[in-house]
Amino acid sequence: MALKIKILGPWEVTADDEPVKVAGERRVGLLARLALSAGHVVPAEQLLADVWGQSTAATAAKQLHIVVSKIRDLLSRHQENEVITTVAGGYRLNVERENVDAHLFTLLSGRAGAARARGEAATADRLFQHALALWRGGALTGITAPWAQVEAARLEEERLMALEDHADLRLAAGDHRALVPMLTAHTLSHPLRERPRAQLMLALYRASRASEALAVYRDTRSVMVGDLGIEPGPGLRRMQEAVLRRDPALDLASPAMLMTLTERVITTARR
Incomplete structure (x- = not known):
């Protein structure tokens, strides 16, 4: 059986797509x-600091040790090899990294980039879609420990970057009209991110909505x-x-002309 752990949204563990209930704040x-x-090995001291807090x-x-043993007992029936290995000074979870949705997301978004x-736009588009579809809500939902909040913020930033990279790809493919609703919602949710604002301006301009872009x-501002x-x-x-001078560089470019003023503007806004 293959254990899968999902943390990009509500906490979920499955074995061959069947849910496995993991209960208890410290176990989860x-x-x-x-x-x-x-x-990878996580030092016991780190686990104590993160999960047991102060x-x-x-x-x-x-x-x-007791909580690790309980998790082993629960998950061992769903995986042939040892689920958690005790090593000098710490513990290692023996689950394929691609079976943890957060790691799979990072892998797929990296491949998409x-x-x-x-220049493999179709492949990149498919990979971005697959990566972003892994998200079912906020990362580590329901886990309130400080370490989880830090990791959730890191993962959310990765998600936003992938979303915006995908938007760049779709803009280059001429999908500007379909992007307007998504980018509008994105900028409302993240009003201080300049990159999606620039992308929305470009999408509106290319959709003959220059006044809305301005x-x-x-x-x-x-x-x-x-x-x-x-x-x-x-x-x-x-x-x-x-936009004010209706610069031809904002018009839809051919694949060979992707590094136009438009690309440079969006890249600058990303920084």
Whole structure:
């Protein structure tokens, strides 16, 4: 049987697609922490600090051993080899990294980026779609420990980067009209991210909605000045200027002309 662990959304463990119930805050937290380092040893001290928090109970190490044993007993019936291996000073979860959705997402989005760099747009599009479809909600939902919040923020940033990379790919393919609703929702959810604002401006401009593209810039400036006290970055300002003068570089380019002013503007906004 193949164990799979899903943390990109509500916590879920399956064996051959059948759910395996893992109950208890520390069991769930410990298994999730090990899953994020699947195939690698996590020091016991790190597990105690992350899962047990600031507890200084003399029995904490014993409690860790007990929780590991309970997880082993629960999952051993679903996997032939040892699920958790005890090694000097720590523990290792013996689950293929691709069977943990967070690792699979990172792998697929990395492959998508590489395919895009090689000019393999169709392959990149398929890989981005597969990667983003793994997300069923916020990462590590239901796990409130500080370590989980840090990891959830890191994974969410990876998701946003993949989403925006995919949007770049779709813009280059002429999918600007279909992108407008998604990018509008994205900018509403993340109003201080300049890159999707630039992408939305470009999508609107290419859809013959230049006045709306300029309205996006005005809204962005209002938000940034009001919330942060700063002006939009140079990339977004260049996008506004390009829209105002109807720069031909904003028109849909051929695959051989992807590094136009448009690409440079969006790349600058990404920084």
